[in-house]
Amino acid sequence: MSDSMQRIKELTATIENEAVRSWKEGGGKVFGYACVATPPEIIEAAGVLPYRIRALGNPDTDIADSHLSRFNCSFCRSCLQLGLDGTYDFLDGLIETNGCDHLRGMFENWQYVKPVPFFHYLKVPHLVDEGAVEYFVEEIALYRDAIGEAAGKEISDEDLRGAIASQEKIRASLRDMYESRKAEEPPFTGEEALALVLLSSAVSSDEFLELCSAVVDERKGSGVGDYNARLLLIGAATDEPMLVHEMESLGGLVVSDAMCYGSRAFWTPIDTGADPVRAIASMYLEQLLCPRMYEDFPRRLQYVKDAIEEWNVDGVIAVHNKFCDVHGVDNVQMRLALEKEGMPVLTLEKEYGSAADAGRIRTRVQAFLERIGGRR
Amino acid sequence: MTALKVAAAPTVGLFDRVSDLFAVINMLPDTMSDEEITGLMKVLPPDSAHSLTAMLKPHLREGSLAFMKMLAGWLQQAKEAPEQGKKAVLVPFNFPPELLHAFDNAYPITSELLSSLGVIALEGRGERYWDMARGLGLPDHICSSNSIELGSMLASDDFRPQALVSSAAGSCDINAKIHEFVSHYHDIPQFLLEKPVDDSERGIEQFQKNYLLLVGRLEEFFEEDLTYEKLLPVAEKTNRCAELFFDLWDLHKASPCPVPNLFALYTYGVRFSMWGTDAGIDCMNTMVDVSKRRLAAGEYPAEREVARCLLVYTSYYFDLANLFNWMESKGYSYLADGLGLLFPEPIDTSSRESILRGLATEAINMPMTRQVGGESMSMSWLEDALYVAKELNADCAIYSGHHSCKQTWSVLSILRTEMMERAGVPLLALEGDSWLERMTPMSAIQQRIDEFVTNVVASKTETTRRKVGRKKREEA
Numbered sequence: 119m120s121d122s123m124q125r126i127k128e129l130t131a132t133i134e135n136e137a138v139r140s141w142k143e144g145g146g147k148v149f150g151y152a153c154v155a156t157p158p159e160i161i162e163a164a165g166v167l168p169y170r171i172r173a174l175g176n177p178d179t180d181i182a183d184s185h186l187s188r189f190n191c192s193f194c195r196s197c198l199q200l201g202l203d204g205t206y207d208f209l210d211g212l213i214e215t216n217g218c219d220h221l222r223g224m225f226e227n228w229q230y231v232k233p234v235p236f237f238h239y240l241k242v243p244h245l246v247d248e249g250a251v252e253y254f255v256e257e258i259a260l261y262r263d264a265i266g267e268a269a270g271k272e273i274s275d276e277d278l279r280g281a282i283a284s285q286e287k288i289r290a291s292l293r294d295m296y297e298s299r300k301a302e303e304p305p306f307t308g309e310e311a312l313a314l315v316l317l318s319s320a321v322s323s324d325e326f327l328e329l330c331s332a333v334v335d336e337r338k339g340s341g342v343g344d345y346n347a348r349l350l351l352i353g354a355a356t357d358e359p360m361l362v363h364e365m366e367s368l369g370g371l372v373v374s375d376a377m378c379y380g381s382r383a384f385w386t387p388i389d390t391g392a393d394p395v396r397a398i399a400s401m402y403l404e405q406l407l408c409p410r411m412y413e414d415f416p417r418r419l420q421y422v423k424d425a426i427e428e429w430n431v432d433g434v435i436a437v438h439n440k441f442c443d444v445h446g447v448d449n450v451q452m453r454l455a456l457e458k459e460g461m462p463v464l465t466l467e468k469e470y471g472s473a474a475d476a477g478r479i480r481t482r483v484q485a486f487l488e489r490i491g492g493r494r
Numbered sequence: 495m496t497a498l499k500v501a502a503a504p505t506v507g508l509f510d511r512v513s514d515l516f517a518v519i520n521m522l523p524d525t526m527s528d529e530e531i532t533g534l535m536k537v538l539p540p541d542s543a544h545s546l547t548a549m550l551k552p553h554l555r556e557g558s559l560a561f562m563k564m565l566a567g568w569l570q571q572a573k574e575a576p577e578q579g580k581k582a583v584l585v586p587f588n589f590p591p592e593l594l595h596a597f598d599n600a601y602p603i604t605s606e607l608l609s610s611l612g613v614i615a616l617e618g619r620g621e622r623y624w625d626m627a628r629g630l631g632l633p634d635h636i637c638s639s640n641s642i643e644l645g646s647m648l649a650s651d652d653f654r655p656q657a658l659v660s661s662a663a664g665s666c667d668i669n670a671k672i673h674e675f676v677s678h679y680h681d682i683p684q685f686l687l688e689k690p691v692d693d694s695e696r697g698i699e700q701f702q703k704n705y706l707l708l709v710g711r712l713e714e715f716f717e718e719d720l721t722y723e724k725l726l727p728v729a730e731k732t733n734r735c736a737e738l739f740f741d742l743w744d745l746h747k748a749s750p751c752p753v754p755n756l757f758a759l760y761t762y763g764v765r766f767s768m769w770g771t772d773a774g775i776d777c778m779n780t781m782v783d784v785s786k787r788r789l790a791a792g793e794y795p796a797e798r799e800v801a802r803c804l805l806v807y808t809s810y811y812f813d814l815a816n817l818f819n820w821m822e823s824k825g826y827s828y829l830a831d832g833l834g835l836l837f838p839e840p841i842d843t844s845s846r847e848s849i850l851r852g853l854a855t856e857a858i859n860m861p862m863t864r865q866v867g868g869e870s871m872s873m874s875w876l877e878d879a880l881y882v883a884k885e886l887n888a889d890c891a892i893y894s895g896h897h898s899c900k901q902t903w904s905v906l907s908i909l910r911t912e913m914m915e916r917a918g919v920p921l922l923a924l925e926g927d928s929w930l931e932r933m934t935p936m937s938a939i940q941q942r943i944d945e946f947v948t949n950v951v952a953s954k955t956e957t958t959r960r961k962v963g964r965k966k967r968e969e970a
Binding site for chain 1: 630631632633635636660663664666667668670671672673674675678679684686688690691692696697700703704707866869870871872897898899900901903904905906907908
């Protein structure tokens with residue numbers, strides 16, 4: 119493993135990583151958000167570190183289970199657990215979105231039991247039409263005011279443009295890294311790619327860009343060739359590098375994804391020339407690729423089909439956490455649509471971070487790989 | 495050697511079976527003797543007979559027949575809609591159907607109500623349709639209230655609507671998602687009405703805009719202008735239904751409660767189907783009349799009212815006898831449940847615009863939309879639950895714990911804590927599936943309710959009585 123990749127893995131192996139600690143020691147504030155529809159640009163423009171909440175496969179939910187129920191998704195329960203057990207005490211603020219019913223419950227319970235100093239609710243429509251876009255433009259403006267007030271800084275258009283450019287650099291480098299995985303022998307495994315995506319929302323922009331550039335340079339000319347099938351991972355909030363590691367240890371190689379903690383968070387470039395608030399509203403609503411958008415299945419399907427073709431995919435694994443409504447149904451719809459076109463799909467419902475589930479997942483992935491493995 | 499029997503594929507859909515059964519019920523006379531009821535039950539399949547026996551108990555008979563005949567008319571009109579040049583539109587329960595009643599070219603059918611009728615009235619309680627939905631690979635945690643009916647639509651040659659209105663975006667992911675799925679699977683146009691999770695003036699104004707936008711889209715789809723002349727009678731009848739709802743509401747305040755437990759279910763059965771129509775008014779009128787007579791006569795099914803129960807969200811629908819009627823027999827009054835948390839406001843009928851604004855307000859106040867579609871799921875739900883508990887003098891609250899209601903499950907602990915702290919109302923959290931008998935042993939539900947009332951509620955009310963008595967003595 120290269121030095122930079124080693125460093126990336128270290129930084130993404132813990133919630134409060136060294137970069138966050140150092141940021142806090144320097145007097146900086148950190149605001150947490152969970153949903154892909156939350157623009158980190160505005161947080162960054164206020165001089166605050168945006169940190170995307172994750173659970174990194176944490177399987178313990180005993181504290182969270184006395185607030186959320188066993189019928190709520192285990193990813194949200196894991197995140198709430200870390201919110202309540204002190205792991206996220208470094209956060210100075212939280213931004214809620216109505217990403218899904220489970221996420222809303224997670225934020226409400228977090229604020230009810232252990233309020234953070236600053237809390238803002240960004241309301242994201244579930245459809246795109248003129249009215250919804252205008253409403254969201256206003257929401258973004260309110261969000262900007264609230265963040266600015268909490269950070270003690272009036273966010274100017276110039277600040278916002280600067281943060282948009284900075285976040286766009288992050289997205290562009292992730293896109294480049296994903297493009298490189300189209301090669302027959304990709305320079306990154308799926309597990310490594312996920313680590314880079316996780317890093318992008320867990321350290322400052324500058325730190326990410328430096329590490330990303332270094333690891334891309336180090337990997338030039340090298341590639342992963344020892345695999346049986348090229349896989350596309352689609353579905354729910356999955357920030358578990360170990361899950362991808364398991365899949366890859368069985369002979370599959372995850373060459374791309376359409377995941378929430380994956381390409382869906384950075385694939386579309388933002389319009390840097392437009393009015394900054396409108397550009398952000400457009401990016402995080404009109405371009406949002408998420409099954410919570412109830413009129414948008416054809417666009418999501420097209421995105422997956424394009425990825426299958428461009429990354430020369432042999433099989434799709436559609437993953438979701440138990441009780442996830444939006445992905446649970448969307449994954450079935452995806453499977454039906456893709457299988458109709460001859461693309462093998464494994465729908466994998468799982469408990470988040472559960473060691474007890476690991477054997478079952480291995481068996482199912484193994485069977486799937488054997489089914490499609492002869493193609494390569 | 496035993497011959498292998500292969501069952502025929504169940505191609506008859508839920509809607510067709512339910513509408514056929516209700517067509518028969520519609521032929522029953524308005525008054526029936528016990529002997530006639532007994533005879534009728536002998537020709538019905540066991541599951542159907544079990545439910546109808548519960549509904550046709552003497553004290554319920556008049557109201558139940560009115561309710562079933564109203565539904566028979568609703569189903570019949572839906573079935574005949576295509577022949578009459580109307581488009582049948584499938585709506586979720588939280589979409590007020592009166593808007594569609596105002597169109598000449600449209601007719602509303604409600605997916606959750608159809609599922610419930612299948613569960614209540616059909617042999618096999620609609621489970622085969624749930625299995626069909628599961629057979630497509632849909633997860634086991636999707637909501638049976640939608641998936642029983644929609645499973646039938648997805649996998650049988652059942653009646654199909656010409657359009658869907660989906661109005662759960664913002665208040666229930668799975669409801670919105672399953673409607674989206676059906677829309678794509680059968681290529682049926684979907685019209686989405688979003689309630690922003692925003693209780694500010696801006697959020698309410700946005701909802702009004704969304705509603706008007708939906709009206710415009712529907713006018714285009716039905717090729718029909720929704721004129722003042724078409725809206726006025728519906729708005730007036732909607733207002734009349736609301737008045738009768740409040741009459742019934744006030745009757746619930748008496749102790750012992752003169753309103754039979756099952757009327758809670760019938761009330762929202764009207765709300766989700768024939769609200770704003772003459773048939774809806776007739777049914778509400780009957781329930782009010784029956785309850786008034788019972789109040790005057792001091793009738794109550796048990797020796798005394800032991801507990802006044804508020805179910806804070808869904809109920810259980812597959813065994814009316816062993817929930818609603820059993821509770822009555824024990825003296826547990828069923829005051830309302832979450833689906834009956836209706837807060838109708840009078841519609842200003844002075845203009846087309848005022849009526850549409852009033853209808854939009856109806857829509858924003860629909861159950862589920864109003865509570866968990868609020869800015870804070872827990873606080874909006876809590877406010878309504880507390881209000882109803884205080885207004886109707888509830889001793890306790892019960893959460894049925896329908897496993898698919900992830901939004902309510904996710905904030906239940908807050909509701910439970912706050913109801914106790916703010917109003918001293920204890921809450922029992924059950925677990926089960928409101929529409930699937932196979933998931934939920936009713937005997938266990940009964941046992942838990944019994945234990946809760948005996949150990950928590952009755953002792954609480956006894957303590958309160960003692961405190962009141964002591965205070966009175968001190969004052970004396």
